[in-house]
Amino acid sequence: MAKPMEKYTWRDLNVGCVIDEPGSSLEYKTGDWRNLLPVTDYSKCTKCGLCWLFCPDNAMKPKDDGFFGPDLDYCKGCGICAQECKFAAIQMVEDKK
Amino acid sequence: MKKVGIEVSLAIAEAAKLARVEVVSAYPITPQTHIVEHLAELVADGELEAAYLNVESEHSALSACVGAAAAGARTFTSTSAQGLELMHEILFIASSLRLPIVMVLVNRALSAPLSIWGDHSDVMAARDCGWIMLFCENGQEAVDSVIMAYRIGEDRRVLLPVAVNIDGFTLSHVIEPVEFPDQELVDSFLPPYKPLFTLNPERPVTMGAYGMPEIYTEAKYAQEMAILNSKAVIKEVMEEFGKVFKRNYRVVETYNLENSELAFLALGSINENIKTAIDILKAKGTNVGLISLRLYRPFPSEELLEVLKNVKRLMVVERAMPQGATNSPLFNELSAFAFHNGLNIIMENYIAGLGGRDVDPQEFVNIALNPFKKDGKLNYKIIGVRE
Structure with a gap:
């Protein structure tokens, strides 16, 4: 989207609200929905990548050191990563942002 | 052009053929049955080059039409009463995705008590779904309305589905004199459907995306403007139909x-x-x-x-x-x-x-x-x- 959603008038919308711009969902930052923040204890983490595989928003990202961490622009704090972690390395804590 | 005596349901199927529909998806229900039976025959006999989709319900019938229309096909369906109710949620999707599907709605009473006979309880329960709605008094109007419906719905200024209402039995099952227009004239009046957006991997688009509170009101307003503005196009199409086919209609x-x-x-x-x-x-x-x-x-x-x-x-x-x-x-x-x-x-x-x-x-x-x-x-x- 070329401008914030709240700037669109009805005339700006495509017929049937078709989105003809692939990947435009990246412009909608879902991170501000978050109440809980995933915090990884890297001493328990085995870099297995299950958190990355299961994250429904592709918000758990591989880092240069091989570990994984949340992209806070998109992480909604759903806790699926913590639920799926086989080593209890991820805890959901209150996000005091 | 000479008039022929024909059951109105069969005449409607012939009108869909004249409109060169490409996809037919319907589930048989009285009193709509003869329309879709005859279309199935026309496809099976090779007289109509169209995909005839056998589906398991009316919900699927209209859903398949939505998919086919989104892929750019000229699409036809037909139903009655309980079938229309089973389609209900998809009625809104077809209109808000702005897909020019044409449905012949053979008006029938809703259960209960179970009735297969005609009245307008079905259409009145679906009157505000964002579809253009036409009503027909006789078989000739039904044939002409199907042809006009595609021309209206597919107009770039409209892009909306159209329901052509005919009364169950009192119209669908009677034999009436009908004058069929020549195929060449229909072809000149109704050129092939050129969709504005289609589901095509070469140019990916999203249809039916989520509408946040920031955008939903504007989306519905745009749709309302489309159906309100469609009236001018409907009148224009009726006028042109009169010039080409010498039968005049008014709204x-x-x-x-x-x-x-x-x-x-x-x-x-x-x-x-x-x-x-x-x-x-x-x-x-x-x-x-x-x-x-x-x-x-x-x-x-x-x-x-x-x-x-x-x-x-x-x-x-x-x-x-x-x-x-x-x-x-x-x-x-x-x-x-x-x-x-x-x-x-x-x-x-x-x-x-x-x-x-x-x-x-x-x-x-x-x-x-x-x-x-x-x-x-x-x-x-x-x-x-x-x-």
């Missing part, structure tokens, strides 16, 4: 209204019975007119105002119950319309022809001569009900 039709302050107003084939009553009344020296809404959605406000300008008493005849509302659906809408336009008209609400009950033209003669007076119990009169 609001009248009969013997010129010198009458007293008028009936109704939808569909019951109007032919009312016309017979009007002729009987005229022979007895009473002038009564008829207003027939060929176009019901978008509501033809300006055209209706024009024909109502000399009317002092309006008898609204409907084939649907109020179901707990103050009056039957069209009457309620007309009451609000009259009030907001400052019309000083005595309006009477008559309900007739429920679940296939025959209505004799004499009943309309009686109504015209003996106005219904509210007796404190009901705001309307049900013709012929045994109390």
Whole structure:
């Protein structure tokens, strides 16, 4: 989207609200929905990548050191990563942002 | 062009063939059955080059039409009563995705009690789904309306689905004289469908995306503007149809209204019975007119105002119950319309022809001569009900 959603008038919308711009969902930052923040204890983490595989928003990202961490622009704090972690390395804590 | 005697259902299937539909998806239900049976035959016999999708329900039938139309195909479906109700949620999706599907809605009473016979309870339960709605009085209108429906719906200024209403049995199952237009003329009037957006991997688009609170209101407003603005295109298409095929249609039709302050107003084939009553009344020296809404959605406000300008008493005849509302659906809408336009008209609400009950033209003669007076119990009169 070329401008914030709240700037669109009805005339700006495509017929049937078709989105003809692939990947435009990246412009909608879902991170501000978050109440809980995933915090990884890297001493328990085995870099297995299950958190990355299961994250429904592709918000758990591989880092240069091989570990994984949340992209806070998109992480909604759903806790699926913590639920799926086989080593209890991820805890959901209150996000005091 | 010569007229042939043909069952109206078969004529409608032939009209879909003339419109060169590419995808037909429907689930058989009485009284729509003969339309889709004949289309299946035409496809199986190689006379119509179309994909005929056998689906497991009406919900799937319309969903398949949505997919086919989104992929750019000229798409046809047809249903009745319970079938329309099963389609209900998809009706809104077809219109808000702006897909020009054409559906012939063979009007039938809703259960219960189970009835396969005609009335307008089905369409009235689906009247505000964002579809353009046309009503037909006879077989010729049904054939012509199917052809016009594609031209209207596919117009880039419109892009909306169109429902062509015909009465179950009293229209669908009767044999009528029908003049079929030549294929070449239809082809020139109705060029192949060129969709604005299609599901095509070469140019990926998203259809039916999530609409956040920041955008939903604007999306619905855009859709409302489309259906309101479609009326000008509908009139334009009807006018061009008249020039090409020499049969003229208007969004609001009248009969013997010129010198009458007293008028009936109704939808569909019951109007032919009312016309017979009007002729009987005229022979007895009473002038009564008829207003027939060929176009019901978008509501033809300006055209209706024009024909109502000399009317002092309006008898609204409907084939649907109020179901707990103050009056039957069209009457309620007309009451609000009259009030907001400052019309000083005595309006009477008559309900007739429920679940296939025959209505004799004499009943309309009686109504015209003996106005219904509210007796404190009901705001309307049900013709012929045994109390």
